[in-house]
Structures are given as structure tokens and as C-alpha cells.
Amino acid sequence: MSNSASAVIPAENTAHVALVIGASSHIGLATMTLLHAQSPDLQIVAISRNSAAVPDAAHITSLESDYSDASLRDIVAQLADCRGRIVRVLICLGVLHNATLRPEKRLEDLQAGQMLEYLRINAVLPALWLSALLPVLAGPLPCSVAVLSARVGSIADNRKGGWYSYRAAKAALNMLLQTSAIEYGRRAPNVTLLAYHPGTVDTPLSAPFHRSVPEGALFTAAHTAQCLLDVMAQPATPGDARFVDYAGETVPW
Ligand SMILES: NC(=O)c1ccc[n+]([C@@H]2O[C@H](COP(=O)([O-])OP(=O)(O)OC[C@H]3O[C@@H](n4cnc5c(N)ncnc54)[C@H](OP(=O)(O)O)[C@@H]3O)[C@@H](O)[C@H]2O)c1
Incomplete structure (x- = not known):
């Protein structure tokens, strides 16, 4: 782990x-x-609340963050030397359930504190990263930014209902992404933004809901990574975010 205030990747490393x-x-x-x-040759900067969960490898620089404003500022300062070299950004932050959060099944389940926490983790934190990163992402090289969203955040596609706060938070995330894309298009036109629906992936986040997943529709994380990087490599239009699924199909906002 490296959390000093100095550059995370030395300037002489031009990867x-x-x-x-x-x-x-x-x-x-x-x-x-x-x-x-x-x-x-790609250098990866891995940012997490828990750097112990990040593999120890020469190509990975692990930075711990509590996602506070001060921590974001500190990390962006450490990334200054990476300006002009960042080609991919993946923002994974999201929660569907944890020790205190349960996706709501009916209106009577709604609680203000829980709703705000879903919004904070799924929408506010990714948007704060987009805000903080703009100065280090602006540059000559095309840079593809993907934020993990979810189809359940599509208002047009919502036929089943339920999961009020998670849905609302991903819908808010999508709006924040499209609004950011418009501004990035003006101020950092080398950067394109993607709201990505990975499908149902076999991770702890989806584990309680696997029984309702149709045969063959539960993806491994490795398969998901392949689909995601394929979509990130596709041409995209600055100033206009895409909402795309694992098959490369557009999801309606
Ligand atoms: N798995 C699926 O089926 C599925 C389907 C659709 C969308 N997604 C989306 O894909 C993303 C990643 O999901 P995953 O399946 O890889 O889940 P995961 O392994 O549980 O990862 C959770 C992610 O959320 C962050 N996080 C969790 N609780 C947090 C908190 N209290 N405060 C701040 N950050 C917190 C973690 O960051 P740290 O590294 O800092 O801990 C980590 O990036 C999420 O946005 C999820 O909504 C997943």
C-alpha cells in the first residue's frame, strides 16, 4: 500500500x-x-476502503480511501503526475444489501436513513469522483470512464417494481453521469462516460438473489470483465454518456 502525498507513479514511468x-x-x-x-505495461491505481483486498503486484498501486472529500483531494493530488496518461477509469462503488441495508419490497419498507445511504454509496460517491478527477483526466489521450450502474436503474425498463432505493440511486447515478458527460464534453473532450449494466454477476452483491436468476444468466466476474472492457473499447461520443449492457446493447434511460 502507498498512501504518501507524493506521486503514486513516478513521472519517469511513462506507461x-x-x-x-x-x-x-x-x-x-x-x-x-x-x-x-x-x-x-499498463499501471493500475486501485483505490479502495480496504487495500488489504487489493492484490500485491508490481503493476498495481494500491491507495486506501474513506471516500471523504479530504481523501479524494489527497488522492487526486497524488495522481497529478498521471495526467495525460490515464486511459481507463472504472468506478465500481455500489451496494444492494449489507448488514444494515435491505432492498425494499413494498412502500411500507421505505426508511429515510436507508434511502439516503443507498443514494450516498451508489450515486453521490461516484459523482464526487467524477468531479474530483476532471483535472487529471483532461488531456490529449482518449480516456474511457465506466461506472457500474444497473438495468434496474432504467425508469423506462421498470416493470417489476421493488428495490425502491437501489433503483432510485442507480437512476440518480445515470442522470449524474449524463450531466457530467455534457460538462466533460466541454472541459475534457478526450473523456467519454459509460453507465454499464453488467448483468447478474456471481458476487456477494447478488448472492441472496441467485435463486431467481434464469439458467445461464448468472455471469462470472471474469466473463463480466471481458464484456466490460469490450464495451469500453468501443467508439463513444464526447458530451453524451452511454447506458449499455454486457451484450453491448443500449439500455433505455
Ligand atoms: N453483481 C451484480 O450482479 C451486479 C449487477 C448490476 C450492477 N452491479 C453493480 O456493480 C458494482 C460492483 O458490484 P460487485 O458485484 O462487484 O459488488 P461487490 O463485490 O460487493 O463490490 C462492492 C463495491 O461497492 C463499494 N462499497 C460497498 N459498500 C460501500 C460503502 N458502505 N461505502 C463505500 N463504498 C462501498 C466497494 O468499495 P471498496 O473497494 O472501497 O470496499 C466495492 O467497490 C456495484 O455498483 C453494483 O451495483 C452489480
Whole structure:
């Protein structure tokens, strides 16, 4: 782990850089493995609340963050030397259930504190990272930023209901992404933004809900990483975020 205020990757190392935020995510970890397999020279900066969950490897610089404003500022300062070299950013932050959060089944389950916590983790924190990173992402190289969203955040696609706060938080995330894409298009037109629906992936996040997943529709994290990197490599239009699923199909907002 490296958490000094100095540069995370020395300036003399001219390799391209990928940032993975929320790097303990099972999808994030699988994506880091595939990024390294595809581009062994790529340097990966892995940011997580729990750096012990990030593999110890020469191509990975692990930074611990509590996602406070001060921590974001500190990390962005450490990334200053990476400006102009960051080609991929993956923001994994999201929660569906934990020790205190349960996705609501009916209106009577709604509680203000729980709703705000879903919004904080799924929407507010990713947006704060997009805000903080703009100065280090602006540059000459095309940079693809993917944020893990979910189809249940699609208002047009909502036919089953339930999961009020998770759905609302992902819908809010999508709006924050499209609004950020418009501003990035003006201020950092090398950067394109993607709201990504990975499908149902075999991770702790989806584990309680696997019984309702149709045969063949539960993806491994490794498969998800492949689909995600394929979509991130597709051409995209600055100033206009995409909402795309694992098959590369557009999801209606
Ligand atoms: N698995 C699925 O089927 C599925 C389907 C659709 C969408 N997604 C989305 O994909 C993303 C990653 O999911 P995953 O399946 O890889 O889940 P996971 O392994 O449980 O990863 C959880 C992620 O959320 C962050 N996180 C969790 N609780 C947090 C908290 N209290 N405060 C701040 N950050 C917190 C973690 O960051 P740290 O590294 O800092 O701990 C990590 O990045 C999520 O946004 C999820 O909504 C997943």
C-alpha cells in the first residue's frame, strides 16, 4: 500500500494508467486481472476502503480511501503526475444489501436513513469522483470512464417494481453521469462516460438473489470483465454518456 502525498507513479514511468475505484469489488478485481493480461505495461491505481483486498503486484498501486472529500483531494493530488496518461477509469462503488441495508419490497419498507445511504454509496460517491478527477483526466489521450450502474436503474425498463432505493440511486447515478458527460464534453473532450449494466454477476452483491436468476444468466466476474472492457473499447461520443449492457446493447434511460 502507498498512501504518501507524493506521486503514486513516478513521472519517469511513462506507461498508460488505469484507475479502479472501489477496487475490492469482485467485478473490479476481475477487471484488473484482465487489464493486466491484455496490457502488461499498463499501471493500475486501485483505490479502495480496504487495500488489504487489493492484490500485491508490481503493476498495481494500491491507495486506501474513506471516500471523504479530504481523501479524494489527497488522492487526486497524488495522481497529478498521471495526467495525460490515464486511459481507463472504472468506478465500481455500489451496494444492494449489507448488514444494515435491505432492498425494499413494498412502500411500507421505505426508511429515510436507508434511502439516503443507498443514494450516498451508489450515486453521490461516484459523482464526487467524477468531479474530483476532471483535472487529471483532461488531456490529449482518449480516456474511457465506466461506472457500474444497473438495468434496474432504467425508469423506462421498470416493470417489476421493488428495490425502491437501489433503483432510485442507480437512476440518480445515470442522470449524474449524463450531466457530467455534457460538462466533460466541454472541459475534457478526450473523456467519454459509460453507465454499464453488467448483468447478474456471481458476487456477494447478488448472492441472496441467485435463486431467481434464469439458467445461464448468472455471469462470472471474469466473463463480466471481458464484456466490460469490450464495451469500453468501443467508439463513444464526447458530451453524451452511454447506458449499455454486457451484450453491448443500449439500455433505455
Ligand atoms: N453483481 C451484480 O450482479 C451486479 C449487477 C448490476 C450492477 N452491479 C453493480 O456493480 C458494482 C460492483 O458490484 P460487485 O458485484 O462487484 O459488488 P461487490 O463485490 O460487493 O463490490 C462492492 C463495491 O461497492 C463499494 N462499497 C460497498 N459498500 C460501500 C460503502 N458502505 N461505502 C463505500 N463504498 C462501498 C466497494 O468499495 P471498496 O473497494 O472501497 O470496499 C466495492 O467497490 C456495484 O455498483 C453494483 O451495483 C452489480
